[in-house]
Amino acid sequence: CPYHAWSYSLRGELVRVPSKTLPEGFDKADHPLYRVALSVWRGFVFVNLAEDAAGSAHSSFDPASADLGNWPLESLVSGHVLRKVMNCNWKIFWENFNECLHCPGVHKDLSRLVPIYGRGLMGRHDDPEWTRHADNDAPEFSGGLRAGAETWSRDGQAHGPVFSGLTPAEHAAGQTYATSLPSMFIVGHVDYVRSVRLVPLGPEQTELTAEWLFAPDALAATDIDNIVGFGTQVLEEDAAICEVNQKGLRSMRHKAGVLMPEEYDLHRFHDWVRERHAALVP
Ligand SMILES: [Fe+2]
Helix, strand or coil, rough: CCCCCEEEECCEEEEEECCCCCCCCCCHHCCCCCCCCEEECCCCEEEEECCCCCCCHHHHCCCCCCCCCCHHHHHHHEEEEEEECCCCHHHHHHHHHHCCCCCHCCCCCHHCCCCCHHCCCCCCCCCCCCHCCCCCCHHHHHCCCCCCCCCCCCCCCCCCCCCCCCCCHHHHCCCEEEECCCCCEEEEEECCEEEEEEEECCEEEEEEEEEEEEEEHHHHCCCCCHHHHHHHHHHHHHHHHHHHHHHHHHHCCCCCCCCCCCCHHHHHHHHHHHHHHHCCCC
């Protein structure tokens, strides 16, 4: 410890206290570092600050999101890291993540790449009139990327080898999300994977860490800037609008908003927060 120079073993046991005398009954064994729960999932290390956390990293993922089982997550390596402090509460970010009504206004380029986002929708069934277009496979109705595009990059093209184990549906989807509330989501694309981690720094401040992951041999052959530049733009757009939202919530007049039908995933998120809050506050 840099404060009073207590020394700990790598297992967290207190091994040395430099005081000249010790209080009566002081036993170093009573003062180890705090234990935390650790779980390894497909190359990611998850830490839960609870000593005996229930479940595992795997069980922390939303079963309604994808499992990315066909992406070789374990073998990927980091190609780029973006760290950013956003001046907003962590829940504001997740609310933003859970809807696309903001997409046409906030994400102009992304809305061109994923045409259904340009309609303010996340998927085919978000359209109340979807049965009228049920047989239409155009991406503005079915989801997925615009014709000719393969991945999230500035030009929509893959810039290295694509993963071989993906299904045709996973290829066509363009983006596949696995979500682990409240701290991370992972997006699988055909040629790379992006993880986004969140750490609350305070009531109105959240640190975001985005990491672009590639197959080791792809990293040398891949035009990373084309890929990283696009994802960074989308994250910056979201961060900026989340900060605007946070400012609005501080208005003395504001009490509550109202959810639109397209925001059904926000409703799920609010229920998730309510449940955990109720468990904490009897
Ligand atoms: Fe967004």
